[in-house]
Structures are given as C-alpha cells and as structure tokens.
Amino acid sequence: MPHDDQKGSRLSLLLFYFLAFLLLWEWLRPLDRFTDTKHTGFFIVFIGLTFLLTFFRMRWFVTVPFSVLFTLISVHILFYQGSIFDLSWVSSFLQDVYLNITLIQSGLWNDMIPSFRTLLFFVLLWLLVYLLHYWVIYQRRILFFFMMTVAYITILDTFTPYDATYAVIRIVLIGFFMLGLLYLERIKLMERIALPKTSVLKWFLPLSVFILAAVGFGLSAPKSDPAWPDPVPFLKKITNQERVPAGESKIGYGNHDESLGGPFQPDDTPVFTWQGKERTYFRVETKDTYTGKGWIETDTGMSYQLSGGQVENLWFDHKVETERSTVRVKVDEHYGYNHVMYPIGAKAIKPKQAVSLEMNGNTEQISPISEQAGEIRNMGRYTIIYNSPVYKLDELRKVKVRNNSEEYTFSDRFMQLPESLPERVRTLAAKLTQEHDNMFDKVKAVEDYLGSNEFTYETENVTIPKDHEDYVDQFLFETKMGYCDNFSSAMVVLLRSAGIPARWVKGYTSGEYKEAGNKNGSIYEVTNNNAHSWVEVYFPEQGWVTFEPTKGFTNPAVFTSSDTQDSGGSEGSSSPEKTKEEQKEEKKQAEKQKEKRETLESNKPSASHAHAGAGWYGTVAVLAALLLAAVLLYVFxxxxxxxxxxxxxxxxxxxxxxxxxxxxxxxxxxxxxxxxxxxxxxxxxxxxxxxxxxxxxxxxxxxxxxxxxxxxxxxxxxxxxxxxxxxxxxxxxxx
Known part of the structure; x- marks a missing residue:
C-alpha cells in the first residue's frame, strides 16, 4: 500500500471502495436474466466483504482464509445438503473439482457441473476486487474498467433480453464521479499538496452539479428512433446462423423454471439408459405456481424418507386398474444431478449403491436423504418397480367439473393463477370447454386445440415475453409457436381457468431405441434432447392422469373403454355405439399412428429452454477464463x-x-x-x-x-x- 500521506483521508478511501463496489455490482445484476446463474446475493456479499477487508488493510493470512471459507460455505448452501460441519461433503466436493479439471483439460467446458462453475466465479470476483483495488488506490485511474463496464452492459442490452436503461444511468453516475475524484487525487499526489476540506468541496460540488445536470438532460431530452437497423438479424445472416444466438441455450434439465421462453440448441449429451418392455415418461418433479413468466414451487414441502425404497401411492385411486412393470436405469457418470428419474406410479426404487432416499411432499422429487446428498453425484444404477395405470374412459367421463364453491379433496394450489393473467385467456378456456359436460372431454378439448393446426412446434424462432407480457398469453394469441414448455404451460393455465385442477410436470421422455436387450426388455438411451414437460390433471376418485399437449409427442398413458383397450395414449378408439369390427379397425389405425408419433418423438428435440443454460455456461466459462488470464497477465x-x-x-x-x-x-x-x-x-x-x-x-x-x-x-x-x-x-x- 502507498503511504498514508499519498492516499488521502480514510473517508476518501472508503468512498472510492464503495464506488468501485457499485461499479462491479453492475456486472452481476444481469446474470440472472440471460444465464442460469441464480443466488447472485452470495456474490454481491462476497465482493462487499472483500472490499471491506481490503479497506481495513487486513493481512493475507486473514483475507485468504476468509475468502476460502466464505466460498466453501456458499457452495455448500447452494449445492449440498446436511450440516456444513459434517465434512463428508468436502470429499464429494473435491471429487467434483478433480472431475471438472479433467473435463477442462479435455475441452469439455459445457460438461462442468454448477458447483465448480460457482467456485471459478468466486475466484474471478476475488481477482477483480484486487484489480480494482490496484487501479483505484495505486494508479488512481478507473477509465479502462469504466469503459469495459459500459461496453459490457450495452452489448447485453443489444443482444440479450436484459434492459440496461437504468443500468447505463447508474454506471454513468458512478463512473464520472470516480473519474473526477480520482483526477483530484492525482493532482494532489503530483503536486504533493494537502487540500483543505473547503477546496475539496469546491471541486466536488461543481462536479456533482455537472454530472447530475448531464444525466437529467439525457433523460428528459427527446429520443429519436434508431438510425441503424437491428444488428442481430444481420449477424445471423452473415454467420449463416451457425452460432447460437444471444439468449439461446442448449436443452437439458435444470433447476430453474422461473423465466421460460427463447430458442434452444439441441444437445445429444447422454443422461441415462434404461431397459424395459414399455415406453414411459420419466418424472423428476412437478411445479404448482404459475407466475406469468414461468413456474416456481412456493412451498418446498416436507420431505419424508422412503423406507426400504418403498414409495407411497400418491397418484391413483384404488379403483384404477394398474399393470406391474419394471425398468432398470443406468445414469451417465457425468450427469450432475442426484435425483431419481421415475415413471408415475413408482412403487419401489432399489439403488445399486447403498443410499437412502426421500421424497419431497410437494414437488414429488426423489433424491438421497440430506445426510447423504453431498456424497452422491448421481444415482448411478437403480431398478424401479412401478404400477402403470390403465384408465377407463367410462369412469373418467363420469367426473363433472365442480363449482367454484365446492372444494376438492386437496389444497387449491393446483387451481392457482396469477392476478395479472389476461382476461382473454380465461375467455378462451371457457369457449373451449363450454360444450362439454364432463371433465375428461373438457380436458381433451383443450389438448386437441393445442394440437391443432393453429399451433406450430418450433425450437428456434421462439420469443421471450417482455416484462409486461404473460408467457402463456403471448403463446396463445401472439406467436402460436413454441416447444413443450409453451404447450404444457398453456394447457395447465387453460384448465385451471376452466376450474380443472392441473399441474406442470418435467422430466424426460422415453428416449431413442438403442438395442434389443434381453428378457427384461429393450434398451433405450435418453439424452438432453429428451428433456420434456407435460401435464397431469386431477380427477376426483381416479387420481392424477397424464396428458400430452405438445405437437408430435404421444401420451404414454393408457385409456380403455368398456369393451376394448387403446394403448395409444389418446382419448380412446371405441365407444359403446360402435361395433366390435369398427373398434378393431380403429385400434389398428391408432397403433399405426402411435408408431409414427413415436418415430417422430425419437427424432425431435423435446426439452425446455428454461432448464437449459449449458450453452451460456460454456460461453461464460470461456469468457471467465480469458478474463482471468488477462487479469493475471496484468497483475503480474x-x-x-x-x-x-x-x-x-x-x-x-x-x-x-x-x-x-x-x-x-x-x-x-x-x-x-x-x-x-x-x-x-x-x-x-x-x-x-x-x-x-x-x-x-x-x-x-x-x-x-x-x-x-x-x-x-x-x-x-x-x-x-x-x-x-x-x-x-x-x-x-x-x-
């Protein structure tokens, strides 16, 4: 550090550190808008405390242990369960670090797991704090970092959904104040003078008036339309769209569904293989609260341990006929989540490794118990015994939609809708269902409407709703194109608007056929391309019934009439008025249609953009590495x-x-x-x-x-x- 007489007063130093902290904070604000980075509060607190330690001149044997300890605690809170004092999670964390280092050496940036990316980000912020400390306190200069911040924010404003209107104003205020004050400090150092407080005030007041007047004039002045066209289409054209556009991500499962929309890029990274005799969807979790932009779980619920891997029947009434089935799952070693992928109706889960499981009572996600979660990277191999339901159409059609005054036998959280939902969505729901007198036909009317020619399955030209737009409303009335998240969210919202309880489910489809296998069934491979979302509807005295509104996908649920079965996952091919010959012919046609749809399903990407972020993760990782290298080169x-x-x-x-x-x-x-x-x-x-x-x-x-x-x-x-x-x-x- 320079001598005290070269640094100015401690108050001036504190002001410089505070302004530097605000300027660095602007780099963190946009991350939760165009990446999957969440919980930025941890990073903000980290840089704030690091600046404070630097201000108080703490020695390295204080700052280094503090920064390491804060980083480890944050990583534990975000990605591991159990007590932090149970050091068994450290072993799992170090294994993850070693694995990710090998991935970096192999050039597999996109395969790095979130906990390791977070560790790298903390290190990057630590170096940036040191760099700002050097620039501000030693060099008395901030112009280069100020211009970098302006460029960073304006680029995001141009090429991503982030609105930087107010960010630019904040940056200009902070940057110009720092430039003016640091220039005064350089004058004092070069001339070796000590200015009285009145002289400093005479400098500071005109500077403040000038900056505030300039900002005020910029805000109040009339704005002309852009003189240049939008550069994004031009860049797409000259690059032949070979690169992933801004806001586009690779598909795959993720934890965050708060903000849905936007295009995605296919990703055939393996997730798991499974062996069984019948295709099925693999659930991961459900979400109950629609916000207008996406899905959240407002109440995480109580988790209860699965004794011996036995799962309580949460889905079907005892009247529903079921068929016993078994699937054997092998999770890819690089898969970064430890949850269980399971079919609806799971009865028993038998992991190959010694691990106890628990289920969240609200999301229905099954994972290792908290005490073991940090030790389990993923579930590896496990076997699932499940009861596959066979629904009777006659029984489903007996169920009537209850009046608003009547309560269902469970919480009304599956009827929730945001107050901001546009009225035309409710009007459309009433129009689609008004001609039917039972719940099943009302649900099928909504499902058929979304499967009609009015809507298009699209993964590239998919927009993100603006701040004042509703995600479902935009899809239903404006764009009418999208992928599974658009279709499934729209169906749940329409059903709830019609008084029918429904929920949003995400997980994976059955994947692609890989090989014949043996007596235990064929073997299928599931990749990130098979991440998917669908709908489950609650029928009183029947239970939860699966529906598939996304075009090109086949409902795995089985419906039967009183005379014959239809395993195609549709409404059913028969009715009491039709002859058995007609029923048999329709059954054959339905089976052919099912084969066509399954072929289409195996070849089409089917995941949700909201859970993806691997593309941006890779970009951010590369940029972070380049910035880290530049910082190290500059510092040394x-x-x-x-x-x-x-x-x-x-x-x-x-x-x-x-x-x-x-x-x-x-x-x-x-x-x-x-x-x-x-x-x-x-x-x-x-x-x-x-x-x-x-x-x-x-x-x-x-x-x-x-x-x-x-x-x-x-x-x-x-x-x-x-x-x-x-x-x-x-x-x-x-x-």
Whole structure:
C-alpha cells in the first residue's frame, strides 16, 4: 500500500471502495436474466466483504482464509445438503473439482457441473476486487474498467433480453464521479499538496452539479428512433446462423423454471439408459405456481424418507386398474444431478449403491436423504418397480367439473393463477370447454386445440415475453409457436381457468431405441434432447392422469373403454355405439399412428429452454477464463514485461539504444510504484531509488546516461559498458 500521506483521508478511501463496489455490482445484476446463474446475493456479499477487508488493510493470512471459507460455505448452501460441519461433503466436493479439471483439460467446458462453475466465479470476483483495488488506490485511474463496464452492459442490452436503461444511468453516475475524484487525487499526489476540506468541496460540488445536470438532460431530452437497423438479424445472416444466438441455450434439465421462453440448441449429451418392455415418461418433479413468466414451487414441502425404497401411492385411486412393470436405469457418470428419474406410479426404487432416499411432499422429487446428498453425484444404477395405470374412459367421463364453491379433496394450489393473467385467456378456456359436460372431454378439448393446426412446434424462432407480457398469453394469441414448455404451460393455465385442477410436470421422455436387450426388455438411451414437460390433471376418485399437449409427442398413458383397450395414449378408439369390427379397425389405425408419433418423438428435440443454460455456461466459462488470464497477465506484468524489454534492447548497439533503454527502465520503475516526481532531477531520482534498496546501481547508470545525453560522449560505448547493469536493474524484483 502507498503511504498514508499519498492516499488521502480514510473517508476518501472508503468512498472510492464503495464506488468501485457499485461499479462491479453492475456486472452481476444481469446474470440472472440471460444465464442460469441464480443466488447472485452470495456474490454481491462476497465482493462487499472483500472490499471491506481490503479497506481495513487486513493481512493475507486473514483475507485468504476468509475468502476460502466464505466460498466453501456458499457452495455448500447452494449445492449440498446436511450440516456444513459434517465434512463428508468436502470429499464429494473435491471429487467434483478433480472431475471438472479433467473435463477442462479435455475441452469439455459445457460438461462442468454448477458447483465448480460457482467456485471459478468466486475466484474471478476475488481477482477483480484486487484489480480494482490496484487501479483505484495505486494508479488512481478507473477509465479502462469504466469503459469495459459500459461496453459490457450495452452489448447485453443489444443482444440479450436484459434492459440496461437504468443500468447505463447508474454506471454513468458512478463512473464520472470516480473519474473526477480520482483526477483530484492525482493532482494532489503530483503536486504533493494537502487540500483543505473547503477546496475539496469546491471541486466536488461543481462536479456533482455537472454530472447530475448531464444525466437529467439525457433523460428528459427527446429520443429519436434508431438510425441503424437491428444488428442481430444481420449477424445471423452473415454467420449463416451457425452460432447460437444471444439468449439461446442448449436443452437439458435444470433447476430453474422461473423465466421460460427463447430458442434452444439441441444437445445429444447422454443422461441415462434404461431397459424395459414399455415406453414411459420419466418424472423428476412437478411445479404448482404459475407466475406469468414461468413456474416456481412456493412451498418446498416436507420431505419424508422412503423406507426400504418403498414409495407411497400418491397418484391413483384404488379403483384404477394398474399393470406391474419394471425398468432398470443406468445414469451417465457425468450427469450432475442426484435425483431419481421415475415413471408415475413408482412403487419401489432399489439403488445399486447403498443410499437412502426421500421424497419431497410437494414437488414429488426423489433424491438421497440430506445426510447423504453431498456424497452422491448421481444415482448411478437403480431398478424401479412401478404400477402403470390403465384408465377407463367410462369412469373418467363420469367426473363433472365442480363449482367454484365446492372444494376438492386437496389444497387449491393446483387451481392457482396469477392476478395479472389476461382476461382473454380465461375467455378462451371457457369457449373451449363450454360444450362439454364432463371433465375428461373438457380436458381433451383443450389438448386437441393445442394440437391443432393453429399451433406450430418450433425450437428456434421462439420469443421471450417482455416484462409486461404473460408467457402463456403471448403463446396463445401472439406467436402460436413454441416447444413443450409453451404447450404444457398453456394447457395447465387453460384448465385451471376452466376450474380443472392441473399441474406442470418435467422430466424426460422415453428416449431413442438403442438395442434389443434381453428378457427384461429393450434398451433405450435418453439424452438432453429428451428433456420434456407435460401435464397431469386431477380427477376426483381416479387420481392424477397424464396428458400430452405438445405437437408430435404421444401420451404414454393408457385409456380403455368398456369393451376394448387403446394403448395409444389418446382419448380412446371405441365407444359403446360402435361395433366390435369398427373398434378393431380403429385400434389398428391408432397403433399405426402411435408408431409414427413415436418415430417422430425419437427424432425431435423435446426439452425446455428454461432448464437449459449449458450453452451460456460454456460461453461464460470461456469468457471467465480469458478474463482471468488477462487479469493475471496484468497483475503480474512486472514479471514478464521486463523479459520482453531486455530481449528488445539487449543486443542492439546503435546510437539511440541507450536513451530508449533508459526510458524503458523508468517506465518499469513507474509500473512498480516508483515513479519519478516532477520536482526531481534524474540524479535525485537515482539516489532515492538506491537509498530505498541499498545499492548504487541506479546512480552509476544515470551518470553514464547523462554523459551520453549532455556531453555527447559515445553512446554506443557507454551502452556496452552499462548493458549488464541496466539488465540487472530492469529484471530486479522491486518490493
């Protein structure tokens, strides 16, 4: 640190640190809008505390342990369960770190797990705090970082959904105040003067008036329309859309569904393989609260342990006929989640590894118990015994939609709708269902409407709703194109608007056929492309029934009439009025249609954009690595720049090399915090340098330099005599 008389008052330092903190905060604000980065509060607190420790001049043996401890605690809270004092999670964390280092070495940036990305991000923020500390306190400059921040925010405003209107205003205010105040500090240092508070105030007040007036004028001035066209379509055109557009992500499962919409990029990264005799959907969790932008779980619910892996029947009434089935699952070793993927009706889950399971009572997600969660990267191999339901259409059609005054046998959270839901959504729901007198036909009417030619399955040209737009309303009335999240969310909202309880479910489809297998069934492979969302509807005295509104996908549920079965997952192929011959023919046609749809399903991407973020994760990781490398090169420039300087001038023997080399030495000394003062002669400066480090090297070199400069002695001869002395000085590590 510089001496106190060179730093100004402690109050000024605190103000500089505070403004630097606000400027760095602007880099974190947009992350939860265009990436899957959540819980940015941890990062904000981290940089704030790091700035405070730096302000109070805490030594490295305090700041380093604190930063490491804060990082580990944050990673534990975000990604691991159980007590932090149970150090068993540390072993799992270190294994993850080792695995991710090998992934980096292999160039598999997108496969890094979230906990390791978070660790890297904490390290990056730590280095940025140090860099800002050096710029502000030592160099008294902030223009470069200020311009980087402006460029960063404006690029995000142009190419992502982030609205930077107010961010730019905040950055301009913070940046101009810092530029003005730091310039005053540089004047005080160069002139070696101590200004009274009144003089500082005379500087500060006009500066504040000027900045506030400029910002006010910019806000109030009329704005003309853009003179240039939107650059995004142009960039897509010249690149032939080979790159993923801004806001586009790779598909796959993720934890965050709060903000749905936008395009996605296919990703065939394996998730798991399974063996069984019948195709089925694999559930991960359900969400009950629609916000207008996406889905959240307002009440995480109580988790209860599955004794011996036995799962309580939460889905069907005892009247529903079921068929016993078994699937054997093998999760890919790189899959970064430890939840169980299971079919509806799961009865028993038998992991190969010794792990106890628990189920969340609200989301119905099954995962290792809290005490073991940190030790389990994913579930590996496990077997599921489940009861596959066979619904009777006659029984389902007996169920009537109850009046609003009547309550269902469970909480009304499956009837929730946001107050901001546009009225035209409710009107459409009433129009679609008004001609039917039972719940099943009303549900099928909504499902058939979403499967009609009015809607298009689309993964690329999918928009993100603006702040004032509702996600479902935009899909139903504006774009009418999207993927599974659009279709499934729209169906749940329409059903709830019609008084029918429904919920949003996400997980995976059955994937693609891989090989014949053995007596246990065929083997299928599920990739990130098969991540999917669908709908479950509650029928009193029947239970939860699966529906599939997304075009091109086949409902895995089985419906039967009183006479025959239809395993195609549709309404059913028969009715009591039709003859058995007609029923058989329709059954054959339904089976053919099912085969076509399954073929289409196996070839079409089917995941939700909201859970994806791997594409952005990879981009952010690459940018973070490049920024980290740039920061390290800048911070340690005093180590590597002299090497290039020596190589540049060491072997030259011309008339001007001595003068250029001496100037390069002065520049290196300034970079190391030892600049020549304006009031000093070269000899005075050389004596100060020698006196500080107890040598005479700088004085000897300076005398020879002056002989060449002022006496016109042979500079080549003097340089050859001084070459080694100059090299030792410029390579010396000044502390």
């Amino acid at each position: 420039r005093s180590l590597w720049i002299p090497i290039f300087v020596v190589r540049r001038w060491k072997r030259r023997s011309d008339q001007i090399v001595f003068f250029e080399a001496y100037g390069a030495l002065l520049k290196q000394l300034k970079r190391r915090g030892l600049p020549k003062r304006d009031s000093e002669t070269l000899r005075d400066y050389a004596k100060r340098i020698d006196g500080k480090y107890g040598s005479e090297d700088m004085s000897k070199l300076t005398l020879r330099y002056e002989r060449a400069l002022y006496r016109n002695e042979d500079s080549v001869s003097l340089w050859n005599e001084s070459r080694k002395l100059w090299e030792n000085l410029i390579k010396r590590r000044w502390s």
